[in-house]
Amino acid sequence: xxxxxxxxxxxxxxxxxxxxxxxxxxxxxxxxxxxxxxxxxxxxxxxxxxxxxxxxxxxxxxxxxxxxxxxxxxxxxxxxxxxxxxxxxxxxxxxxxxxxxxxxxxxxxxxxxxxxxxxxxxxxxxxxxxxxxxxxxxxxxxxxxxxxxxxxxxxxxxxxxxxxxxxxxxxxxxxxxxxxxxxxxxxxxxxxxxxxxxxxxxxxxxxxxxxxxxxxxxxxxxxxxxxxxxxxxxxxxxxxxxxxxxxxxxxxxxxxxxxxxxxxxxxxxxxxxxxxxxxxxxxxxxxxxxxxxxxxxxxxxxxxxxxxxxxxxxxxx
Amino acid sequence: xxxxxxxxxxxxxxxxxxxxxxxxxxxxxxxxxxxxxxxxxxxxxxxxxxxxxxxxxxxxxxxxxxxxxxxxxxxxxxxxxxxxxxxxxxxxxxxxxxxxxxxxxxxxxxxxxxxxxxxxxxxxxxxxxxxxxxxxxxxxxxxxxxxxxxxxxxxxxxxxxxxxxxxxxxxxxxxxxxxxxxxxxxxxxxxxxxxxxxxxxxxxxxxxxxxxxxxxxxxxxxxxxxxxxxxxxxxxxxxxxxxxxxxxxxxxxxxxxxxxxxxxxxxxxxxxxxxxxxxxxxxxxxxxxxxxxxxxxxxxxxxxxxxxxx
Numbered sequence: 033x034x035x036x037x038x039x040x041x042x043x044x045x046x047x048x049x050x051x052x053x054x055x056x057x058x059x060x061x062x063x064x065x066x067x068x069x070x071x072x073x074x075x076x077x078x079x080x081x082x083x084x085x086x087x088x089x090x091x092x093x094x095x096x097x098x099x100x101x102x103x104x105x106x107x108x109x110x111x112x113x114x115x116x117x118x119x120x121x122x123x124x125x126x127x128x129x130x131x132x133x134x135x136x137x138x139x140x141x142x143x144x145x146x147x148x149x150x151x152x153x154x155x156x157x158x159x160x161x162x163x164x165x166x167x168x169x170x171x172x173x174x175x176x177x178x179x180x181x182x183x184x185x186x187x188x189x190x191x192x193x194x195x196x197x198x199x200x201x202x203x204x205x206x207x208x209x210x211x212x213x214x215x216x217x218x219x220x221x222x223x224x225x226x227x228x229x230x231x232x233x234x235x236x237x238x239x240x241x242x243x244x245x246x247x248x249x250x251x252x253x254x255x256x257x258x259x260x261x262x263x264x265x266x267x268x269x270x271x272x273x274x275x276x277x278x279x280x281x282x283x284x285x286x287x288x289x290x291x292x293x294x295x296x297x298x299x300x301x302x303x304x305x306x307x308x309x310x311x312x313x314x315x316x317x318x319x320x321x322x323x324x325x326x327x328x329x330x331x332x333x334x335x336x337x338x339x340x341x342x343x344x345x346x347x348x349x
Numbered sequence: 350x351x352x353x354x355x356x357x358x359x360x361x362x363x364x365x366x367x368x369x370x371x372x373x374x375x376x377x378x379x380x381x382x383x384x385x386x387x388x389x390x391x392x393x394x395x396x397x398x399x400x401x402x403x404x405x406x407x408x409x410x411x412x413x414x415x416x417x418x419x420x421x422x423x424x425x426x427x428x429x430x431x432x433x434x435x436x437x438x439x440x441x442x443x444x445x446x447x448x449x450x451x452x453x454x455x456x457x458x459x460x461x462x463x464x465x466x467x468x469x470x471x472x473x474x475x476x477x478x479x480x481x482x483x484x485x486x487x488x489x490x491x492x493x494x495x496x497x498x499x500x501x502x503x504x505x506x507x508x509x510x511x512x513x514x515x516x517x518x519x520x521x522x523x524x525x526x527x528x529x530x531x532x533x534x535x536x537x538x539x540x541x542x543x544x545x546x547x548x549x550x551x552x553x554x555x556x557x558x559x560x561x562x563x564x565x566x567x568x569x570x571x572x573x574x575x576x577x578x579x580x581x582x583x584x585x586x587x588x589x590x591x592x593x594x595x596x597x598x599x600x601x602x603x604x605x606x607x608x609x610x611x612x613x614x615x616x617x618x619x620x621x622x623x624x625x626x627x628x629x630x631x632x633x634x635x636x637x638x639x640x641x642x643x644x645x646x647x648x649x650x651x652x653x654x655x656x657x658x659x
Contacts, residue, residue, distance in 0.1 A: 159638025165631030321480040327473025334465045
């Protein structure tokens, strides 16, 4: 069955909603929008990291990168010192450019420097985190112009959500309908075959890393717009959440396999877990165990999923 | 000497750090300052021993820091209950052993990719540590006198233990069939399987060993500070960096304990000097991250026998 992964994720989402509905009949009506909005940064970045993992590489620097870009945007836009008070419509393109360039730089390290991507992005994870702290100088940055905040809150239409849906749809089209998408899969599933087919592995990898940088910059913009506050811990730990979602969504860690739909469902599922645990009101004891429960669920997802894959391929994994 | 060219290069880098320190502020090189700053190196060092073995098999363990937190909390619970010192330490080590064994069995017997297993247990162990702590003592537990005198007293037990384990791990890796098996697994797992190397068994034991080391590191940490779920937060980044800077290939099949030791020393001295001289921790992060990338680039272009192949 081709959509086995997506089906099981959907069932899990349904079961969780049902459980929550049992506690309160209006759960779905009240919380769907919230869950979707909370999932925005993870969702956008997952689209990029998914493509990186499909090419057989990995990017674990996205959390620090988001933090750094959020800090840069905050410093450019904030209306009080040390902010520069630049108009958001000027600042956002600057941040998007910086994000893309850093992503491209990561790609160059991996492609031309032949640094294994997990090490290159681990180095960046550490260094960019330091750069973020250095830029911020310790304190939080607040007070952003209304044009920026409108992207995250303000108006009646959830612009950020519509934008996220556009990103997801575009990524889906890229994967399924374009030659570039097929090349991304080709590089990940069989490098030498891809090379023989005339696909430039270097260009494809540079593209996916640069795209991840751009998407991270977009996520950073929406993050600042929604929360209106940037601290030194902004973005910390996001990379692990993103990689978890991508993997639970069925993207093979060795590259070449997996679909966007699974990743989207996994992002929603993992964002839901916390909301539902909060909602079910299992008492103050349970709140303390939230992270542990989350961890167990992720471990079970990762392990069980491996089992079903092995059975499918006749145990020869 | 050609075999140890990279280690000499690392030694040179450490020399550069010392030279910069000597120019900027020679007090950094004095025995007192070095001893005062050395307390944190042992935990980092202990964890890198296991991580070196894991990375040589082309694996990775992201959960060491979280396991350390869980061990520290279990140690704290035992101290809170006023159990005898040896029992507290034992409980801490057993916790580490169990955490490592869980990683090991999932990687070795269920054949799940180590990155995925330890990514999941990274969150899980820290979650359990936080849950356990807030459900019981709800605050860090100060180290009991027994634990303090055991691991942070005048007798340098932790450094001696680290030295002994270093020698043992180096012998295991360089002089035994098991060690050669680890290299073989990292180099080409398929070939190793056909050569009859007990892959699952070896993998299981190295993750378990890493867990045990996390327990030891937790005792050392808790004795210096307090038993808390915060123990070992983000230490996995330093551990992996030290091992990789030490010349162990993340793709498996290459690495030595001597290199790892130098990697630990380089990271430690760099971090301590930047922290101590400029008093700015963010600068340290930038320096360490850059160092990691440069070390791998350097290894790739200066020392690889055939840089065209991967």
